[in-house]
Amino acid sequence: MRKTPVTPVQVTGTVLTTRRVDAYHALTVVAPGIAERFRPGHFVAVAVGGAQTSMLTRRAFSVHDVKPDYGGTVEFVFAARGPGTAWLAERRARDTLDLVGPLGRPFPLPRDPVNCVLVGGEYGSATLFAVADALQQRGCRVDFVLGAASADRVFGALRARRMGETTTLTTEDGSLGLRGRVTDVLPGVIADVRADAVYACGPMPMLRGVTAVAVEFDIPVQVAVEERMACGVGVCMTCVLPVIGDDGVTRMVRSCVEGPVFRGERVRFDDVGTIPFDALGAPGGGSRNNVG
Amino acid sequence: MSVDMRTYLGHVELINPITTAAGCAASGSELAQFFDLGRIGALTTRSITMAPRAGRPTPRMAETPSGMLNAVGLQGPGVDAFLERELPWLAQRSVRTVVSIGGGTVAEYTALARRLTDAPGVSAVEVNLSCPNIEDRGRVFARDGAASAEVVASVRSVMRYDVPVVAKLSPDVVDIVSVARACVDGGADALSMINNPLGMSIDTEAMRPSLAAVTGGLSGPAIRPLAVRCVWQVHAALPGVPIIGMGGVLTGRDAFEFILAGACVVAVGTALFHDPYACLRILRELEELLAARGFHRLADAVGLAHRPPGAPTRHRIDLEESSL
Numbered sequence: 072m073r074k075t076p077v078t079p080v081q082v083t084g085t086v087l088t089t090r091r092v093d094a095y096h097a098l099t100v101v102a103p104g105i106a107e108r109f110r111p112g113h114f115v116a117v118a119v120g121g122a123q124t125s126m127l128t129r130r131a132f133s134v135h136d137v138k139p140d141y142g143g144t145v146e147f148v149f150a151a152r153g154p155g156t157a158w159l160a161e162r163r164a165r166d167t168l169d170l171v172g173p174l175g176r177p178f179p180l181p182r183d184p185v186n187c188v189l190v191g192g193e194y195g196s197a198t199l200f201a202v203a204d205a206l207q208q209r210g211c212r213v214d215f216v217l218g219a220a221s222a223d224r225v226f227g228a229l230r231a232r233r234m235g236e237t238t239t240l241t242t243e244d245g246s247l248g249l250r251g252r253v254t255d256v257l258p259g260v261i262a263d264v265r266a267d268a269v270y271a272c273g274p275m276p277m278l279r280g281v282t283a284v285a286v287e288f289d290i291p292v293q294v295a296v297e298e299r300m301a302c303g304v305g306v307c308m309t310c311v312l313p314v315i316g317d318d319g320v321t322r323m324v325r326s327c328v329e330g331p332v333f334r335g336e337r338v339r340f341d342d343v344g345t346i347p348f349d350a351l352g353a354p355g356g357g358s359r360n361n362v363g
Numbered sequence: 364m365s366v367d368m369r370t371y372l373g374h375v376e377l378i379n380p381i382t383t384a385a386g387c388a389a390s391g392s393e394l395a396q397f398f399d400l401g402r403i404g405a406l407t408t409r410s411i412t413m414a415p416r417a418g419r420p421t422p423r424m425a426e427t428p429s430g431m432l433n434a435v436g437l438q439g440p441g442v443d444a445f446l447e448r449e450l451p452w453l454a455q456r457s458v459r460t461v462v463s464i465g466g467g468t469v470a471e472y473t474a475l476a477r478r479l480t481d482a483p484g485v486s487a488v489e490v491n492l493s494c495p496n497i498e499d500r501g502r503v504f505a506r507d508g509a510a511s512a513e514v515v516a517s518v519r520s521v522m523r524y525d526v527p528v529v530a531k532l533s534p535d536v537v538d539i540v541s542v543a544r545a546c547v548d549g550g551a552d553a554l555s556m557i558n559n560p561l562g563m564s565i566d567t568e569a570m571r572p573s574l575a576a577v578t579g580g581l582s583g584p585a586i587r588p589l590a591v592r593c594v595w596q597v598h599a600a601l602p603g604v605p606i607i608g609m610g611g612v613l614t615g616r617d618a619f620e621f622i623l624a625g626a627c628v629v630a631v632g633t634a635l636f637h638d639p640y641a642c643l644r645i646l647r648e649l650e651e652l653l654a655a656r657g658f659h660r661l662a663d664a665v666g667l668a669h670r671p672p673g674a675p676t677r678h679r680i681d682l683e684e685s686s687l
């Protein structure tokens with residue numbers, strides 16, 4: 072197993088700005104120790120609800136942006152979904168926020184200047200811009216494919232247009248770009264730009280589709296997955312998914328510390344949510360499955 | 364002023380009463396990124412099993428009010444990998460280690476204990492009795508005093524005499540005192556409580572159970588009153604038996620509550636998911652709280668809430684009843 076490259080820290084951050092971006096909220100937080108350690112693909116685990124809260128588990132968010140201002144700021148983009156993200160959506164400038172980060176394995180970057188297609192679904196696009204930046208600094212060509220259910224849920228279209236050689240947008244309702252899904256247009260984009268690699272972040276079904284396309288073209292694909300997490304730091308064992316190791320053995324690995332970035336073809340997307348029978352330590356059947 | 368925080372688990376001295384709860388600190392290295400594990404009394408491992416285990420399907424976790432449900436299913440690499448990598452890693456750093464073991468048969472627990480007997484760096488063995496007994500129609504060991512005692516006696520018989528055997532009890536029983544007594548009679552040097560009571564939640568969006576395994580273990584402050592009650596009852600009945608208390612400890616005050624109820628060691632579990640520094644913070648808060656109340660020694664506070672109304676506060680009363 073590869074080791075986590077950077078040591079995470081816990082910091083009490085101060086909210087600098089809050090803004091709405093279409094269907095999403097963006098929070099910029101002064102979080103020195105985290106910003107300086109950040110690499111594209113990292114995420115943060117945020118405590119929600121305040122000191123006396125009944126919400127005990129941390130919420131994970133990919134880091135969208137870091138800036139050196141105020142000793143280091145991090146920005147993350149989120150959809151208000153349940154009680155934790157609803158609470159975060161109510162934060163205002165100068166509120167404090169408890170963050171742990173940077174967490175997870177960042178996206179590996181190619182050594183040579185190659186052509187990369189960056190695929191984002193919903194708020195998953197947020198994590199791609201730092202990747203794009205790092206790729207461009209290495210002389211890579213970057214093209215974007217961003218998609219969502221509807222126009223207000225496509226994140227970062229403007230920025231993608233500024234940064235990417237090309238940007239292709241898709242929405243399922245046709246309210247922006249092409250009607251359909253990112254996987255409908257991806258083969259065309261890969262062929263047009265002669266892509267050497269794909270980077271993707273978004274919902275699991277999208278990652279599965281993107282991986283299938285990349286495998287078809289026989290080019291490497293790096294995906295950032297999202298699994299239900301309680302701690303984000305590797306101690307609770309709740310965020311696992313079946314991943315094939317270098318040795319060909321499938322293991323239930325923690326997406327928070329072994330991921331969230333994996334080589335797409337190593338993730339057994341069809342078996343997420345199950346324990347594949349051939350996974351290391353899979354139950355031999357019967358009641359032993361229930362131990363613990 | 365400083366408080367003497369030393370405590371004893373059997374005859375094993377711990378520099379302070381804070382440990383991690385089984386299954387809540389993975390193999391230790393994850394938390395070591397945040398603080399020096401040598402500063403806590405002990406680290407308790409996840410429950411080690413004979414063979415590698417992939418655990419249960421996801422979702423394995425659901426947040427509940429002041430707590431969470433988990434259905435991890437003892438995922439782990441098995442005892443060989445534990446002895447090869449994880450235990451030596453902890454031993455090299457001189458981390459006092461309580462090794463938790465889990466099995467489906469008495470023979471499996473015994474075999475695990477045998478494997479640990481010669482391993483350097485085992486400060487104590489905690490027997491996780493909340494596993495289904497595959498020889499007894501999947502009934503959980505901890506729900507039955509006789510089955511629990513059999514496991515404990517067997518582990519005790521193969522374990523080195525100087526390594527305490529701790530029996531970890533479940534609150535999902537009619538009479539926890541009788542299970543505790545059976546374990547002590549079977550040779551347990553200490554008791555640990557509580558393991559997760561069984562709970563369930565339903566996702567009202569999907570209109571299905573939130574966990575893939577349907578039911579799961581409830582942890583966090585939601586279970587603290589249940590845990591304090593268990594520690595209280597068992598300490599009252601078996602005052603000479605050391606108790607590791609746990610269940611929803613988030614602060615030094617929570618730890619103090621367990622100590623007053625009769626625990627001499629306090630384990631921190633779910634709080635670590637919220638705050639990776641929880642152990643050190645709780646230790647500091649506990650020490651401050653003891654100092655503020657005029658205690659010179661942690662030991663003087665253990666079980667103190669059991670004194671009769673009107674009795675002096677500072678001095679620990681010697682309970683006369685002994686069931687040993």
Ligand SMILES: Cc1cc2nc3c(=O)[nH]c(=O)nc-3n(C[C@H](O)[C@H](O)[C@H](O)COP(=O)(O)OP(=O)(O)OC[C@H]3O[C@@H](n4cnc5c(N)ncnc54)[C@H](O)[C@@H]3O)c2cc1C
Nearest residue numbers: 128130131132133148149150152153154155156298299300
């Ligand atoms: C690595 C990673 C990066 C993420 N990045 C983003 C992001 O940039 N923007 C964004 O909007 N969301 C992101 N998510 C999803 C986000 O963590 C969840 O939407 C959020 O935790 C939901 O919290 P809640 O209180 O609103 O919902 P609730 O359903 O009430 O949450 C209950 C518990 O379940 C956990 N949980 C629920 N859904 C998810 C999920 N999809 N993934 C992980 N844990 C979950 C929560 O963290 C919490 O512990 C990311 C998740 C992961 C794992």
Ligand SMILES: Cc1cc2nc3c(=O)[nH]c(=O)nc-3n(C[C@H](O)[C@H](O)[C@H](O)COP(=O)(O)O)c2cc1C
Nearest residue numbers: 384385386410433491557558582583610611632633
């Ligand atoms: C994710 C998780 C995994 C656990 N794994 C184990 C385990 O392997 N063995 C065990 O004896 N207890 C296990 N427990 C139970 C805890 O050790 C502890 O008894 C319980 O969670 C109560 O403490 P808490 O409220 O501080 O978490 C686990 C608890 C959680 C939340």
Ligand code: FES
Nearest residue numbers: 303305307308327
């Ligand atoms: S979220 Fe706790 S181990 Fe990954």
